[in-house]
Amino acid sequence: SLTKQLSDKKVLISAGPTREQIDPVRFFTNHSSGKMGFSLAEAAAELGAEVTLVAGPVQLATPRGVKRIDVITAEQMYQAMLSNYDNQDLVIMSAAVADYRPVKTFEQKLKKQAGTLQIEFERTTDILLELGQQKKQQYLVGFAAETTDVEYYGKEKLTKKQLDAIVINDVSQEGVGFQGDTNEVLVMTKAGKEKKLALASKKVIAEQLIRQFIDDIGVE
Ligand code: PMT
Numbered sequence: 001s002l003t004k005q006l007s008d009k010k011v012l013i014s015a016g017p018t019r020e021q022i023d024p025v026r027f028f029t030n031h032s033s034g035k036m037g038f039s040l041a042e043a044a045a046e047l048g049a050e051v052t053l054v055a056g057p058v059q060l061a062t063p064r065g066v067k068r069i070d071v072i073t074a075e076q077m078y079q080a081m082l083s084n085y086d087n088q089d090l091v092i093m094s095a096a097v098a099d100y101r102p103v104k105t106f107e108q109k110l111k112k113q114a115g116t117l118q119i120e121f122e123r124t125t126d127i128l129l130e131l132g133q134q135k136k137q138q139y140l141v142g143f144a145a146e147t148t149d150v151e152y153y154g155k156e157k158l159t160k161k162q163l164d165a166i167v168i169n170d171v172s173q174e175g176v177g178f179q180g181d182t183n184e185v186l187v188m189t190k191a192g193k194e195k196k197l198a199l200a201s202k203k204v205i206a207e208q209l210i211r212q213f214i215d216d217i218g219v220e
Pocket of ligand 1: 015016017031032033034035036037074093094095096097098099124125126127128129141142143144145146157169171177178179180
């Protein structure tokens with residue numbers, strides 16, 4: 001049974017946004033609620049896997065049986081993913097990691113001034129790219145939140161980041177992607193499989209995804 005298949009598997013999942021501090025009262029972030037990643041963790045745990053969930057700042061309860069590691073910044077998420085990466089069977093980056101952080105975090109609150117404000121940003125580490133480069137036995141899955149040419153950009157990420165599969169959500173569509181309780185995704189695998197999962201609750205989408213990845217691990 002699938003439960004048996006998963007009972008000896010280790011699964012590492014990231015979820016939620018990251019938060020990059022500008023000064024003591026302000027930060028740079030995005031709309032991720034963590035629901036998609038927490039649903040994946042819940043689904044994998046229910047199917048018997050040993051699940052580690054690296055969570056950005058979100059307002060969600062830890063799914064039963066899941067080991068949770070809370071982080072705030074992209075750098076902390078990178079460290080947490082890397083230090084738990086070695087012995088995993090399935091690794092899924094569903095977090096919406098900030099691509100940029102302020103070059104400098106101001107120690108005191110920035111005071112209002114006349115005119116415009118300029119804050120300089122620098123790139124954060126591309127966690128998924130690093131995980132792809134260090135991949136051994138892990139089946140590595142990325143997400144792609146796109147608004148145009150979703151298949152093109154999805155395929156590009158699949159190859160460039162050396163992934164085994166990519167889950168693409170077209171976040172310009174109603175009921176898809178950030179915040180809500182539903183999602184609709186296109187899954188593309190390295191082996192060339194393409195599958196659309198029709199609009200459903202994030203929990204149902206998560207179960208379908210975990211089942212597909214476990215199947216793929218089994219046959220590869
Ligand atoms: O949390 P919810 O409200 O439920 O919303 C779910 C979701 C929309 C956040 C989720 O379904 C999703 O699409 N997550 C990925 C969002 C994203 O950041 O996509 P991206 O196309 O910018 O990044 C591509 C991939 O690279 C992602 O797997 C991302 O985790 C990873 N990445 C990005 C930047 C970075 N510095 N390091 C990374 O590892």
